[in-house]
Amino acid sequence: MLEGRNISKYFGGLAALKNVYFKVTKGVIKGLIGPNGAGKTTLFNVIMGVYKPDSGVIKFKGENIIGLKTNQICKRGIGRTFQIVKPFKDLSVWDNVTMGVLFGRRNPPGVKEARDEALMILDFMGLKGKREVLAKNLTLADKKSLEIARALATKPEILLLDEVVAGLNPTETINMIKRIKRIRDELGITILIVEHVMRAVMEISDEIMVLHHGEKIAEGEPCEITRDERVIEAYLGEKYIF
């Protein structure tokens, strides 16, 4: 469904991504992990058209999406959340999501229908009771849920989640994991998720891909990844390899 080949992105002399190949098949939850600075968020930004890669192609449903603007990519069906949450902070939760419905689709509905639809999405994400609260007054967990709700409002076929569990307490983490699974199972949306919380990412991912210094060092099922020597080296340092 989403496939990238030979993607490289340099910031000056620093290679943020080096010849990365990735493929996300329809209906899976794919984890993307790696130490800080590995290039995970850069990859998201390249997919969303925020950065233009120095080389490589990204195909979404068979069409090259490199060179498109972020808003066009959104309308084609890729939704994204931010690692550092970026809600429309002076708007209510409901308005935030309605904006997604109004602008994120190719054939947007009228304002009234958009509001009704936004309400359904808020219900799904467990934010219905807080719909009139201004986004800036939400807790972090709710802000992250709102980010996902707003992305869902654009009717994506694939959702890129950037550290949605980071910073949440154990209960909130469990709820979030459940929600992400429901997004895939009930809405049929493919998910590519960047996450540092290993417990979460191991639990929900069908496949995991590991980036280190901009290069892909491993890919496979969660249980394989935990045993991969290069992954352990990248995370813990060489001396832990026995």
Next chain:
Amino acid sequence: MGIFKGKISSFELKTFILVVALAYMLPFMVGFSAYILHVLNLALIISVLSLSWSILVSCGQISFGHAAFFGSGAYVSALLAIDYGVPPPVSILISGVFGALMGAGIGGLCFRLGKLTGPYFALSMLAFAEICRIIVINLGPLTRGPLGIYDIPPFLPVFKFWGLTLDLYRDKVPNYYLLLAVLLFTFLVVRKVRNSRIGFAFKCISQDEDAAETVGVDTFRYKLIAITVSGLFAAVSGAFYAHYTHYMEPSHAYSVSWTLLPVVSSLFGGINLLSGPIFGCLIIWCTDEFLFTELLTRGHELLLGALLVIIVIYMPDGFMIKVKELLTSISKGGKAEAVTENVLPRGEEELC
């Protein structure tokens, strides 16, 4: 209710009608004093300018160069009327189109080529206004250079019907009604824009541009729309100014005042309310003219500055917010607190 509130409440409509009625009766109340009406007329023109500036602000872009549109609008309309004999109503429209094109041009440069945001955009606009002034000074054969333009005709020529004389040259009263109509029209257009899809997109962009782009808002396109519409009305206000004062020269047309007055008015009245820039401008202008100048002929700006400081410290959202709170509390009969808390901070869609 949020910002997608559809219809205006009957209370807002009543307030609106009351304000307009009061405005129409004002000349009678001040006894047709030419001096007072002249001050009011200038205030009305600057209100239109402030309103045009606030369109761009509602899209999150702060411009320090609206003098560029104002001055160019004034020049285009005046030159067309004098040198080419275009009737002022038409030349004003043309100057509006010219302002819109200027807006689109500088917007395209700043937002697409330069990808300028925040202070960089504001300062580029400041430079843009200065460039316009220098061009006008140096295009002597076309613009008459620093000499300026004299005898710019009024909006309509003097004519008589049924024994009544309509003299827009000297008489302040018809000018007052004309400018009031212009302000009202601008207000309704801006309100319509703000409550449409375009306005919602502006709102998203002003909140967070990256997030707006990610949910599918074409930020470049909407910012371009904002600066185009803003340029249009700013140029029109400049054109009306030229035809009202009958004289124009480069340093005055592109004076920093035309850039600062909208900023000050909007701060004073409140940026988030549509009526903020209008009443902010009217009150600042009139207080300065009728009160501070009387008290302190030299250095009355000092008092104005002090007033502004007080407003910014004690009413950072502008004094119109306070007025609105008061009105709402009167209309709801004491149950105001819950209402004000919810509705006011997002009052963009409100009528008054």
